[in-house]
Amino acid sequence: MMNAAADAIIVINDQGLIRHFSPAASRLFGYAADEVIGRNVTVLMPARYAKDHDQHLARYQVVRQPHIIGKGRDVEGQRKDGSRFPMRLSVGEAQIDGKSFFVGICHDLTAHRDALQHLAMAE
Ligand code: HEM
Numbered sequence: 001m002m003n004a005a006a007d008a009i010i011v012i013n014d015q016g017l018i019r020h021f022s023p024a025a026s027r028l029f030g031y032a033a034d035e036v037i038g039r040n041v042t043v044l045m046p047a048r049y050a051k052d053h054d055q056h057l058a059r060y061q062v063v064r065q066p067h068i069i070g071k072g073r074d075v076e077g078q079r080k081d082g083s084r085f086p087m088r089l090s091v092g093e094a095q096i097d098g099k100s101f102f103v104g105i106c107h108d109l110t111a112h113r114d115a116l117q118h119l120a121m122a123e
Contacts, residue, residue, distance in 0.1 A: 008106040012041045014099060016057050028087075028108055030080035041104070046078050061100065069093055069102075077106060085110050 008025035021033040042050035086109040
């Protein structure tokens with residue numbers, strides 16, 4: 001199911017390390033799965049987000065108060081070539097053998113942003 005999904009699906013563990021990277025995630029971010037599995041998910045985001053992301057994961061696991069989980073957020077992703085793009089991030093949590101994993105779904109908003117810009121220019 002993960003391999004057939006149109007949106008990128010990324011699974012990380014409670015430390016933020018990438019455990020699964022779907023084919024659509026490879027297309028969106030420009031990394032082959034084996035280049036990023038085992039690396040921190042921060043490799044997929046601009047530095048201004050990456051610097052605090054470990055702390056966000058740690059905070060959530062202590063306080064259990066979600067800010068993105070179950071709500072989603074529009075953020076910026078960063079590809080292997082360093083280019084950035086707007087995306088809708090949805091995050092869910094799964095417990096397997098007593099351990100937390102987080103499942104992220106990334107929907108590319110580039111076309112949506114471009115359409116809005118065209119509309120604004122036409123006004
Ligand atoms: C929290 C950004 C990818 C899992 C956060 C927060 C930000 C953020 C800003 C803190 C929210 C707050 O406290 O207000 C990003 C960006 C990403 C990204 C820019 C771009 C690639 C991911 C992915 C996953 C993930 C792919 C899961 C596979 C989480 C979790 C939290 C979190 C579990 C803490 C729980 C929560 O706040 O609900 N992220 N994230 N993130 N992110 Fe990410």
